[in-house]
Amino acid sequence: MTPSHPVLSARDLRRAYLVAGAPVEAVRGLSLEVQAGEWVAIVGPSGCGKSTLLNLLGAIDRPTSGQLLIRGRDVARMGDVEATRFRLTGIGFVFQRFYLMPTLSAAENVELPMAEAKVPRAVREARARELLTYVGLGGRTDHRPFQLSGGEQQRVAVARALANRPALLLADEPTGELDARTGEEMIALFDRLNRDGTTIVTVTHDEELAQAARRVIHMRDGVIVDDQVRRPLDPAPRSA
């Protein structure tokens, strides 16, 4: 994928919920384009619609109206099976709570999406080792989540998110459960990932994480109120 190619394109995206019988719009006619290789941080006060937007971008929720194209595919019109498959191969998720499978080792957790995508065992084992080494856990592949610190678990979650080489990495408050030092390490990891070509969209309250992103979008009441590019795209990012 070359830079300046839109990975994501949202047009007049809306998402309304019924609250006590009355529709309440969490996202109100939002339009957004994210280029390949960008790192976008979406910030804003609680309840402004950041997480709802991330859920829509990640095809785990459907917009009430509007168009959402990811790599040219209309995500909003996908059926459940198609959306599930699309999430498996096209999108990587990192959540605030790492949500690793407690009975699986770090490597097995990373292999999980690849196993679901029917990647041959030898290939996925090698990829899991490669990814865990990339996130700095090459020596902890056989450790279970309870044997890892919060920061290490989040690194495994990042490696899991990258397993199927997604076009887009979505992260919802990835530093939310981490202490300051571990949070900084996570920001450095995201920075490295982005420099190596991964397109990232993060939702965060963490000012440092937002500052590290190339582009910062401010949301309020379900709409974008500010959109700033802080750092332009690198001319030729390496493949992540």
Added chain:
Amino acid sequence: MLVATRPGAAVERVGRRIEASDTRVSALSTEAALRFVDERLSYFRQLAFILASVSLLTGFLLVTTLVTVSVNERIGEIAVMRAIGIARERIVLQVMLEGLVLSVIGAVLGLGLGLVTAQWLNGILSAFPGLPAAFDFFRFEPSAAVRSLGLIIGCGIGAGLWPAWRATTLSIAQTLREEAVA
């Protein structure tokens, strides 16, 4: 006192003649005796059927509860699995497998415990005075064990249905939001 008749003799008539010869004696043909014992045992069979049905229902509800609790505890984990692209069918399979494994473990333990208890009770009951030496109150029948195991496996699969349905019909976005708030 055992009375043997010639082959083809009317056993019931012989019995009535014996009873008529002495009013203190009651005569019973082997066939009638077996029928009598069978009638008495049918009460035990009915009791055993009721007890087994109640046990099965209790086990079914228990396994359903255990799997439901397990699903509830891992609801965030399941939502994340769905979010990262794990198919519904795999989650259904995993949850139902959980119910099945619990049921099979219970069945194997129950069978072992049942055999030991039956043997112990048989030892006590068979020692009652006046019973024939080879009389058994409990007898292991492999076909009954296989039938019971099949029934338990069926119940185990059934017990996982509701929690599996719950696990796969959850709204991923809503569950993740609730988990984040929690």
